[in-house]
Amino acid sequence: MSKKPISTGNMELDSKMGGGLPLGSLVLIEGSSAAGKSVLTQQIVRGALNAMHTVALFTSENTVSSMVTQMRSIDLDVLDFLLLGRLAILPMALTELGADAPMALLAAIRCETGRSLIVVDSFTSAVINRQNNQQILRFFEMCKRMCSDKTTIIISLHSGSIPPEMMSPIRSMCDAHLQLRTEQDGQRLVKTLEVTKIRGAAGVTGAIVGFEVEPGWGMRVIPISRARG
Secondary structure, three states: OOOOOEEOOOOOHHHHHHOOOOOOOEEEEEOOOOOOHHHHHHHHHHHHHOOOEEEEEOOOOOOHHHHHHHHHHHHOOOOOHHHHHEEEEOOOOHHHHHHHHHHHHHHHHHOOOOOOEEEEOOHHHHHHOOOOHHHHHHHHHHHHHHHOOOEEEEEEEEEEEEHHHHHHHHHHHHOOOEEEEEEEOOOEEEEEEEEEEEEOOOOOOEEEEEEEEEEEEEEEEHHHHHHHH
């Protein structure tokens, strides 16, 4: 297993993230619909695979085939890694699991802790039918414990799916918090990524970066002046 930080495979993005995500980090990627959460997680997955890490990707929105196709469409082909066993794509019908979804997902994550990187995209459908908020806190607490063996866990979450009073302790618990937004730039919408914090980063963090997603190209960083108009 590589001991280097988890890289996005994009030098410009890595520089804004202090060199990448330190091993053993619990990472929260938060944003509204269409803000770029899935694209960012997929970019990190491919970067990690390129750096010889092993990855488990839990998806609540894709089958294995549709995930491979989606990633290939933005120049993030992972089929070879999948066939070699370096990548596991694990669809989970979290909405159908109802209130049991968070604990069922947690049990599935435990089975993959031998991998360098575990990604959940997204956790939103696991909290729709929650019975209480303490269950969500327990989920994050247990994920945090699993990071102690140098496994990095990334969880993407739709902003507003959890009450604001719950988000503060969750953000504090996480070692890294990446906030995605969509902002108006003239006649178009542009995606922005704010690196709110990364504990243990090799370099300076706290930057805001604008990016676009182009078919056949993937994430392309754009000047922040363009992102803000």
